[in-house]
Amino acid sequence: MASSYCCSRLLLQSQSSRLMLRFSPFLATPPTPSSLSFSSNCHVSSSAQATLQQQHEQQPLPQSSQLVALEYADLNLSYNLDLGHVRIRQHVNPLSSSFSVPAQVPDWNHAFADPTLPLMVDIGCGSGRFLMWLAKRTPKERNFLGLEIRERIVKRAESWAKDLALDNILFLFANATISFKQLVESYPGPLVLVSVLCPDPHFKKKHHKRRVLQKPLVGAIVDNLMPGGQVFIQSDVIEMALDMRNQFDEVKTLKHIEVLDPAMLCDSEGWLLSNPMAIRTEREIHAEHEGAKIYRRLYQKQMIDHL
Numbered sequence: 001m002a003s004s005y006c007c008s009r010l011l012l013q014s015q016s017s018r019l020m021l022r023f024s025p026f027l028a029t030p031p032t033p034s035s036l037s038f039s040s041n042c043h044v045s046s047s048a049q050a051t052l053q054q055q056h057e058q059q060p061l062p063q064s065s066q067l068v069a070l071e072y073a074d075l076n077l078s079y080n081l082d083l084g085h086v087r088i089r090q091h092v093n094p095l096s097s098s099f100s101v102p103a104q105v106p107d108w109n110h111a112f113a114d115p116t117l118p119l120m121v122d123i124g125c126g127s128g129r130f131l132m133w134l135a136k137r138t139p140k141e142r143n144f145l146g147l148e149i150r151e152r153i154v155k156r157a158e159s160w161a162k163d164l165a166l167d168n169i170l171f172l173f174a175n176a177t178i179s180f181k182q183l184v185e186s187y188p189g190p191l192v193l194v195s196v197l198c199p200d201p202h203f204k205k206k207h208h209k210r211r212v213l214q215k216p217l218v219g220a221i222v223d224n225l226m227p228g229g230q231v232f233i234q235s236d237v238i239e240m241a242l243d244m245r246n247q248f249d250e251v252k253t254l255k256h257i258e259v260l261d262p263a264m265l266c267d268s269e270g271w272l273l274s275n276p277m278a279i280r281t282e283r284e285i286h287a288e289h290e291g292a293k294i295y296r297r298l299y300q301k302q303m304i305d306h307l
Contacts, residue, residue, distance in 0.1 A: 064289040068282050072129045075136065077160050103147075103174035105186045113167040117143045118192040121184065123176045123217075124148060124199050128157030128169075130281045135161075135169040143189065144169040147176040181220035190226040196233045198283040201240035218247045222254065227303045230257075232277070234296040236287035241271075241295035254299040264298065272296035 062070075108115035118141075122131050125146030135144045148154045148171065157171040174183070184191050196213055221231060231248060235241040248254055257264045257272070265273045275284070276298055284294055 064286040067285050067289060068129075071280060071285060072133060075129065075132055075160075075164065077129070078163060102182060103172050103179040105182060106170065106172070108186070108188055111170045112143045114140075115143070115187070116189040117141065117168065118190050119143045119145060119184070119187055120193040120195070121145045121147065121180070121191065123180065123194065123196045123213075125157070125171065127153055127282060128160065128171055130197070130277075130279060131169060131171075132157075132161060132164060132166065133279050134277070135166050136164065139166070139168055142168065142192070145183070145187075146171045147174045147180065147183075149173070149175050177214055177217050180217055181224070184220070184224045190229070191224045192226060192229045194221050194225065194229075194231050195277075196231075196244060197281050198235050198237075198287070199240065199244075201235070201237045213244050213247060215247065218251070222251050222301065225301045227301055229301045231299040231301075232296070233298075234275075234281075234284070234294055236283065236292045236294050238293075238295060241297075245295075245297050248297065248299050251299075253302055253304070255302055257298040257300055260300055270297070272298060 120131075120134070120142055122144070125131055125148045128146050128148075131144045131146045134142075146154075146157065146169070148157070151173045154171050154173040161169050161171065172179075172183070174180075199213065225231065231254065233241070233244045233248065235244065249256075256270065257276075258266045258270070264276065267273060275294070275296065280288070287294060
């Protein structure tokens with residue numbers, strides 16, 4: 001009886017390990033097959049094995065929203081009645097007149113405890129969890145600026161950042177296409193990283209001009225990025241990923257990271273195999289939960305004399 005109970009626990013632990021591997025981005029090295037298989041070491045009846053397997057299959061897999069909550073659990077974000085569960089409008093027309101006014105340049109001395117720190121800008125930051133996770137881990141090393149065109153979720157992100165007492169992060173309601181340049185040019189410190197992660201693909205060809213990444217924005221990113229600075233792009237939509245990739249591939253001062261660091265592995269088509277940021281965005285979690293592939297590229301700006 002004790003032997004059967006022991007083996008049952010081992011089998012359940014094996015199944016739990018498989019779920020952890022499937023849903024955690026932090027387990028880089030999977031256990032060996034021998035460590036996950038106990039059939040050769042345990043004498044469990046075939047009927048008991050069938051019962052355990054049936055129980056496992058009947059357990060519902062986590063919803064993507066649950067996976068997001070788990071990934072960002074250490075932020076311990078609160079939800080109040082006024083700002084908490086904000087209904088997010090997925091598609092916004094950035095060409096609308098209501099989004100044509102550039103965002104006001106903030107007082108950087110008021111926005112950040114130290115406005116001379118290196119700056120990361122996340123274009124289309126969504127809920128802001130991704131940036132807050134990074135900001136919490138590098139409080140004295142880097143500042144973070146999140147630009148988002150949907151004002152209601154910007155207000156919620158601001159509330160969360162205040163609750164977390166983060167003095168190295170700022171969220172702005174802004175149309176990045178027209179506001180990015182003047183914002184980063186006014187920042188006292190160096191621009192070291194720009195991310196454009198799973199932006200709205202605006203599928204219809206006539207709506208491609210609504211995409212956030214247009215040539216003027218690409219130029220502003222490259223011009224203001226310090227030598228050695230990086231651009232990280234990703235999308236779960238291949239058409240959107242290719243559009244962004246083609247624009248940055250054309251920039252002579254940018255080199256893809258695999259050229260500079262062979263340890264950054266890519267597939268045969270040049271897409272990064274893993275997320276280099278140590279944390280997934282919410283859209284990334286949802287997409288991977290649904291079985292979608294994430295297409296990623298990471299560029300680094302070169303010194304002129306290195307070209």
